[in-house]
Amino acid sequence: MKDETILVVDDEPDMLRLLERILTTRANYRVLKHSDPYAALEELKKTRVHAAVVDLKMPGMDGIRFIQEAKTIQPDLEAIVLTAYGTIESAVEAVKKGAFDYITKPFKKERLLIALSRALEWRRILAENRSLKEIIGEQEENLGIVGSSEAICRVRAMIFQVAPTNATVLITGSSGTGKELVAQAIHRLSSRRSRRFVSINCAAIPESILESELFGYVRGAFTGAWKDRKGLIEEAQGGTLFLDEVGDMPMAVQAKLLRLLEHGEYRPLGSNELKKADVRIIAATNKNLEKAVEDKTFREDLYYRLKVFHIHVPDLDERKEDIPILSQFFLKKYAHLHGKPVRSLSPEALRLLVSRTWQGNVRELAHTIERAVILSTGEVLEREHLLSHQATRKTERDPGSPCKTLNREDAEEVSFILTLPFKDARNRIIRWFHRLYITSLLRRCGGNVSRAAELAGIQRQYLHQIMKEEGIQAQEFRSRESHQAGRTWNDDI
Numbered sequence: 001m002k003d004e005t006i007l008v009v010d011d012e013p014d015m016l017r018l019l020e021r022i023l024t025t026r027a028n029y030r031v032l033k034h035s036d037p038y039a040a041l042e043e044l045k046k047t048r049v050h051a052a053v054v055d056l057k058m059p060g061m062d063g064i065r066f067i068q069e070a071k072t073i074q075p076d077l078e079a080i081v082l083t084a085y086g087t088i089e090s091a092v093e094a095v096k097k098g099a100f101d102y103i104t105k106p107f108k109k110e111r112l113l114i115a116l117s118r119a120l121e122w123r124r125i126l127a128e129n130r131s132l133k134e135i136i137g138e139q140e141e142n143l144g145i146v147g148s149s150e151a152i153c154r155v156r157a158m159i160f161q162v163a164p165t166n167a168t169v170l171i172t173g174s175s176g177t178g179k180e181l182v183a184q185a186i187h188r189l190s191s192r193r194s195r196r197f198v199s200i201n202c203a204a205i206p207e208s209i210l211e212s213e214l215f216g217y218v219r220g221a222f223t224g225a226w227k228d229r230k231g232l233i234e235e236a237q238g239g240t241l242f243l244d245e246v247g248d249m250p251m252a253v254q255a256k257l258l259r260l261l262e263h264g265e266y267r268p269l270g271s272n273e274l275k276k277a278d279v280r281i282i283a284a285t286n287k288n289l290e291k292a293v294e295d296k297t298f299r300e301d302l303y304y305r306l307k308v309f310h311i312h313v314p315d316l317d318e319r320k321e322d323i324p325i326l327s328q329f330f331l332k333k334y335a336h337l338h339g340k341p342v343r344s345l346s347p348e349a350l351r352l353l354v355s356r357t358w359q360g361n362v363r364e365l366a367h368t369i370e371r372a373v374i375l376s377t378g379e380v381l382e383r384e385h386l387l388s389h390q391a392t393r394k395t396e397r398d399p400g401s402p403c404k405t406l407n408r409e410d411a412e413e414v415s416f417i418l419t420l421p422f423k424d425a426r427n428r429i430i431r432w433f434h435r436l437y438i439t440s441l442l443r444r445c446g447g448n449v450s451r452a453a454e455l456a457g458i459q460r461q462y463l464h465q466i467m468k469e470e471g472i473q474a475q476e477f478r479s480r481e482s483h484q485a486g487r488t489w490n491d492d493i
């Protein structure tokens with residue numbers, strides 16, 4: 001298929017024929033030839049061309065002027081200048097004035113073909129760069145929330161609707177779907193944007209500390225309270241307080257939060273004084289709060305207070321049409337971050353990403369692509385780069401003793417990490433250790449997180465936090481058979 005069109009302009013008919021022959025037989029270009037530069041400019045008004053080969057000396061209009069005129073018609077056109085005189089000065093002048101390269105006559109066919117293919121490649125790079133800028137601009141408009149599915153468009157519309165108000169918002173959805181991103185977008189679009197967005201994960205902090213973190217305390221409120229300390233509510237004054245994992249908030253703290261929502265006031269620990277708060281509350285949870293209300297672990301009155309405006313972010317598997325654009329977004333982000341040349345996904349890689357399931361949602365997709373980007377070597381991310389992740393994931397899911405996890409894939413992972421720059425290597429080795437340690441631990445405990453935390457000698461909340469960061473789900477270790485029956489791990493990454 002001839003998909004690139006080259007315009008050839010030369011007043012010598014023999015040269016025109018020669019150029020046409022080279023470009024159509026030695027390469028597969030479509031050629032438009034003209035001996036009159038004015039006719040060639042007219043042609044440019046009607047036909048899209050990718051590059052031009054132009055003689056420098058032509059009666060009526062020289063090559064330099066021709067290129068300048070041509071670029072006013074098609075600004076992304078790249079041109080190669082042919083000069084019979086071999087005078088470097090005029091050729092250099094042509095390049096200064098916008099030609100991509102010059103070739104002196106007589107020339108070797110290969111020299112012409114190489115120059116043309118470089119010009120076309122340059123044009124492609126510029127075009128891609130432009131479209132990247134457009135994508136980034138569009139993403140800003142899209143609040144940093146990538147995706148074009150109906151579900152995501154609905155979420156964006158709700159953000160625009162609720163942001164200018166002061167309403168409390170409840171965001172629900174599975175882990176990694178982007179709930180915090182939604183909360184940040186609401187804050188950024190609200191009149192509170194110049195004040196702070198303060199975020200707290202209610203599941204990651206022990207009950208006693210959560211209360212003092214949120215409401216603050218006065219000196220002497222408890223042993224170790226040497227001086228007054230502001231709570232996050234005060235820090236978020238005038239801004240937004242994001243309560244992540246609100247479903248895990250202990251009952252005692254729920255009561256205080258309800259008071260804050262109903263009366264706009266709270267009392268720091270150990271204080272007799274009520275404080276006024278001007279803070280917008282956005283809460284998120286991946287729990288079924290209605291069920292928690294039924295189970296009496298979540299206050300019904302608080303549930304209704306929080307649910308004034310409800311946004312649900314669906315699982316990635318329910319909006320698979322977002323996977324290509326999200327994948328491209330993460331590919332560009334991580335290629336830039338890790339200084340890798342990879343620019344696109346092969347069709348097979350994309351097919352694999354779209355066909356598998358994403359229990360860890362967008363967070364898991366991002367991690368998978370980051371890893372593949374690091375493993376990639378060229379400009380295209382291939383299916384194989386994604387599959388090397390599969391090996392590790394599958395092994396993590398194999399039953400057996402902890403030592404069995406130290407297999408070839410892990411050894412490869414460590415060898416790979418050792419080739420990275422220090423900071424990347426340190427971060428990756430910590431994450432690798434987290435994954436290895438916690439999956440082995442959870443396997444031993446049959447997915448019981450409390451037991452796992454006890455065995456590891458760490459806080460359950462801390463364990464939860466690491467699991468969340470790594471996209472590790474406790475239920476995957478609970479009932480292996482039933483879980484695997486419902487998943488397609490053999491096809492998965």
Ligand SMILES: Nc1ncnc2c1ncn2[C@@H]1O[C@H](COP(=O)(O)OP(=O)(O)OP(=O)(O)O)[C@@H](O)[C@H]1O
Nearest residue numbers: 144145146174175176177178179180181362363468
């Ligand atoms: N639509 C999206 N566009 C771009 N990035 C996204 C999108 N959705 C999620 N992400 C990214 O995925 C990661 C997880 O998102 P986020 O922390 O907002 O999820 P979450 O639902 O709050 O998770 P959790 O319930 O575990 O706290 C983040 O790095 C976020 O930037």
